[in-house]
Amino acid sequence: RPLVTQQQAKIDAERLLRDRQLSPRADQTIEMLATAGVLTGSQIKQVTALQLRALQKYHSRHLVDRVSLDIEKILDMHLADPSTPLEDLRAYTLGLIGLEYARLRLGKDLLPSKYASLEVGGGGTRVLHDITVAEIMLRLSGYAKAQKYAPLWRSKYEATVHDENGSPALEPDAMLSLRKDGRYWHYFV
Numbered sequence: 001r002p003l004v005t006q007q008q009a010k011i012d013a014e015r016l017l018r019d020r021q022l023s024p025r026a027d028q029t030i031e032m033l034a035t036a037g038v039l040t041g042s043q044i045k046q047v048t049a050l051q052l053r054a055l056q057k058y059h060s061r062h063l064v065d066r067v068s069l070d071i072e073k074i075l076d077m078h079l080a081d082p083s084t085p086l087e088d089l090r091a092y093t094l095g096l097i098g099l100e101y102a103r104l105r106l107g108k109d110l111l112p113s114k115y116a117s118l119e120v121g122g123g124g125t126r127v128l129h130d131i132t133v134a135e136i137m138l139r140l141s142g143y144a145k146a147q148k149y150a151p152l153w154r155s156k157y158e159a160t161v162h163d164e165n166g167s168p169a170l171e172p173d174a175m176l177s178l179r180k181d182g183r184y185w186h187y188f189v
Contacts, residue, residue: 004062004096012062013100025050026058027105033094034102034111035155035174036134038067038127042080042088043134052087063098067091069131070124077128079135091127108157133173136189140176149178159188 004012016022022030025048032047033039044050058064069091074080080089094102094111102111141151159175160168172188 001060001062006096009062009096009100012097013104016097016101017104022063022101025054026063029055029058030063030094030098030102031106033064033092033098034106034108035153036130036137037155038091038093038130039134040069040074040080040088040131041090041092042084043131043138044092045088046138055090055092058098059092059095061097062095063101064092065095065098067093067127068124069127073124073128074131077132079131091131111157130173133189137174137176140187140189144176144178147180149180152177152179 028048029044029050032044036043041052041055044055055064059066069089071086071089074089075082099111102108137153141153144151154175154177156171156173159172161170163169170188174189176187176189178185178187
């Protein structure tokens with residue numbers, strides 16, 4: 001896969017958005033990663049029904065990047081079924097073009113973007129932590145849908161509560177907003 005510069009990523013993202021060149025599933029994948037930061041292939045497939053080929057294509061186009069992950073820990077923590085194919089347990093985050101696309105499309109300045117530089121030994125706990133939060137959010141969303149609630153997963157940046165000086169007063173990992181019959185409930189994770 002050829003290298004891409006930050007400037008080229010911005011140009012490519014603007015073109016993708018302007019010309020509407022991404023499929024709805026690619027757009028949904030980018031939005032999920034902009035919210036969660038990092039997800040396994042099986043977590044992405046659970047929501048988008050993407051096939052591995054599509055994730056490989058997104059990777060080659062710098063929409064997503066792969067992240068080092070200790071698969072044994074994922075299985076030990078029961079974050080995936082032991083019968084899950086190993087390729088579905090790869091971790092993904094936004095690639096350079098995906099990150100720029102998300103900034104433009106979602107209008108968000110604060111997006112998770114440090115995963116690609118993390119190694120299993122040092123940053124692996126951050127990756128495992130965020131995949132665990134993602135799994136909690138996906139399971140809670142599934143339970144909410146079964147009860148006829150409309151769930152909306154908000155990122156840690158959207159969920160942060162600031163004091164009167166603009167400093168973070170509460171920094172949860174995520175927030176689940178539920179809507180039903182015109183009423184809303186919000187839960188911090």
